[in-house]
Amino acid sequence: xxxxSRSRRYARLLGVQVxxxxxxxxxxxxxxxxGSLIALSMLAVTVxxxxxxxxxxxxxxGWSAPEALVVVGLFALLKAIxxxxxxxxxxxxVEHVRNGTLDxxxxxxxxxxxxxxxxxxxxxxxxxLLGSLGLxxxxxxxxxxxxxxxxxxxxxALLAVAVLVLYSLWVLVICVSFWSVKVDNxxxxxxxxxxxxxxxxxxxxxxxxxxxxxxxxxxxxxxxPAMALLGRLGPATAAGxxxxxxxxxxxxxxxxxxxxxxxxSASS
Amino acid sequence: xxxxxxxxxAAPTLLGIGLAEVVAYRAEFFIWILTTxxxxxxxxxxxxxxxxxxxxxxxxxxxxAYFLGALVVRLITGSWVIWQLNFDIRNxxxxxxxxxxxxxxxxxxxxxxxxxxxxxxxxxxxVAILFATGGEAAHLSxxxxxxxxxxxxxxxxxxxxxxxxLIGTLAIWVESALSLYEMWFAIHVVLSGYLFPIxxxxxxxxxxxxxxxxxxxxxxxxxxxxxxxxxxxxxQDIARQWLWVAAFWTAAALxxxxxQRRLVAYGG
Numbered sequence: 001x002x003x004x005s006r007s008r009r010y011a012r013l014l015g016v017q018v019x020x021x022x023x024x025x026x027x028x029x030x031x032x033x034x035g036s037l038i039a040l041s042m043l044a045v046t047v048x049x050x051x052x053x054x055x056x057x058x059x060x061x062g063w064s065a066p067e068a069l070v071v072v073g074l075f076a077l078l079k080a081i082x083x084x085x086x087x088x089x090x091x092x093x094v095e096h097v098r099n100g101t102l103d104x105x106x107x108x109x110x111x112x113x114x115x116x117x118x119x120x121x122x123x124x125x126x127x128x129l130l131g132s133l134g135l136x137x138x139x140x141x142x143x144x145x146x147x148x149x150x151x152x153x154x155x156x157a158l159l160a161v162a163v164l165v166l167y168s169l170w171v172l173v174i175c176v177s178f179w180s181v182k183v184d185n186x187x188x189x190x191x192x193x194x195x196x197x198x199x200x201x202x203x204x205x206x207x208x209x210x211x212x213x214x215x216x217x218x219x220x221x222x223x224x225p226a227m228a229l230l231g232r233l234g235p236a237t238a239a240g241x242x243x244x245x246x247x248x249x250x251x252x253x254x255x256x257x258x259x260x261x262x263x264x265s266a267s268s
Numbered sequence: 269x270x271x272x273x274x275x276x277x278a279a280p281t282l283l284g285i286g287l288a289e290v291v292a293y294r295a296e297f298f299i300w301i302l303t304t305x306x307x308x309x310x311x312x313x314x315x316x317x318x319x320x321x322x323x324x325x326x327x328x329x330x331x332x333a334y335f336l337g338a339l340v341v342r343l344i345t346g347s348w349v350i351w352q353l354n355f356d357i358r359n360x361x362x363x364x365x366x367x368x369x370x371x372x373x374x375x376x377x378x379x380x381x382x383x384x385x386x387x388x389x390x391x392x393x394x395v396a397i398l399f400a401t402g403g404e405a406a407h408l409s410x411x412x413x414x415x416x417x418x419x420x421x422x423x424x425x426x427x428x429x430x431x432x433x434l435i436g437t438l439a440i441w442v443e444s445a446l447s448l449y450e451m452w453f454a455i456h457v458v459l460s461g462y463l464f465p466i467x468x469x470x471x472x473x474x475x476x477x478x479x480x481x482x483x484x485x486x487x488x489x490x491x492x493x494x495x496x497x498x499x500x501x502x503x504q505d506i507a508r509q510w511l512w513v514a515a516f517w518t519a520a521a522l523x524x525x526x527x528q529r530r531l532v533a534y535g536g
Contacts, residue, residue: 031443038451045454049463053313055470056323061316185299192303199309203316 013110014118021121035124043131046076046198061202068200069139071226074159075198076132078221081163082194084125090170091187092119094177102263113256117167147229154238155229161245162221168252169216175259197222220245274369279378286382297383301390304342310463311335324467329401330496334465336398337494340391341486342462344384345425349376350449353436362531373433373524380429398494407495416502420489423509427485430516437520440527461487465496481516484509
């Protein structure tokens, strides 16, 4: 009973946070329009490398053009969620720590990690999201076959895990900021490593592949959902990916609570 | 004339300060270096594409040389003035810079130039690897080619810096100058030869790419460095590059002056 009312309370809180972000973004309507235009042109640029590679070759490391396009579509989707929902809030935390205003967040009667993660959204990234979904539909149309319900469900589950892993990675980076306040560069480093995820992981040599499966789980993020949707993922790998992702999220939560425990507020 | 004399007298100090900053914030400097890993991704990718045969005139050794060259040129010509301008304009600290007897843009430029010795230090092992793994070095011993390379490098640096100044100055009018820069960078990545040599672009797009300023920021110096540039049109291309530099310089000067008027009108 208590858990049910708690989750309803947090759902309402989420609604409030989203509404605040939306209204403050809609104040600048020209920015919204500009942002949407930029999003559309970025989508074209995201696809361009693929066009050039597959203009010359029919297959790349065992992936055909439409199959690789699925990976690119998922990459664009994750990037939209990352830039629209995950990064803006977590970047704000660094500012809070620097200015000492994190104390105000910690005083509120709700979980700090939740408040911090839902503080800011960029609504015009929805255009990015729709564009990437369009890319995915186009890819499957070119492929000539559609994912079965089972494959769709596995793919969706792995995508949800991918978002969770991405978010957890960010939380871990933010935990570092409690100790060494200057992490703006780490966010750029994060984004530049994430850029590797636009290619199916089999393109990279084996040691790099291991790095991207166990250290920076990029394999989890784009290649494994794509493989699930294309019916190329075995059940053992899928289970491993799901379990690994959830374990990673638990690790991030643990790191956050420990970091918060060590946080000495601005006013000693 | 007094402005020039001020500049000459202040230059050694400014460069000294810039160098001291780079040494003091070494960790940040190295993280920025690490974020420039896109050429390495593309290196791996295009080597995989060329595994079963050259793409155009690029086989695996040519791609290796090209992307190591792209890494070198990118590290030396990189700028970060857009973030400085955006911060200073949005937080009003530009007013403090305008009170100084030195033009703010010259101050930024001095800071950037001061970081170049450290960057050359970091880049030297990469250059060594480039020529050790079979990149052509013979052509650089010819003084006119070496001079052309250094000129193209300087021109590339100026184009990157001035492009950032142009977009950054727009922050006086527009909320999201950084998003505009993101779009510029995304187009630059495709059309400059950063993502792949522009020879590999589809035939329809190639002549456009050779006229736009993007290729002159990166592709031209890289092609001269690794010996892939057609010697006949070398000085014509350098001339075209510096024509773009002149155009950007004029545009930046005019935009800055217009921006100053608006800043003054709104009370800084």
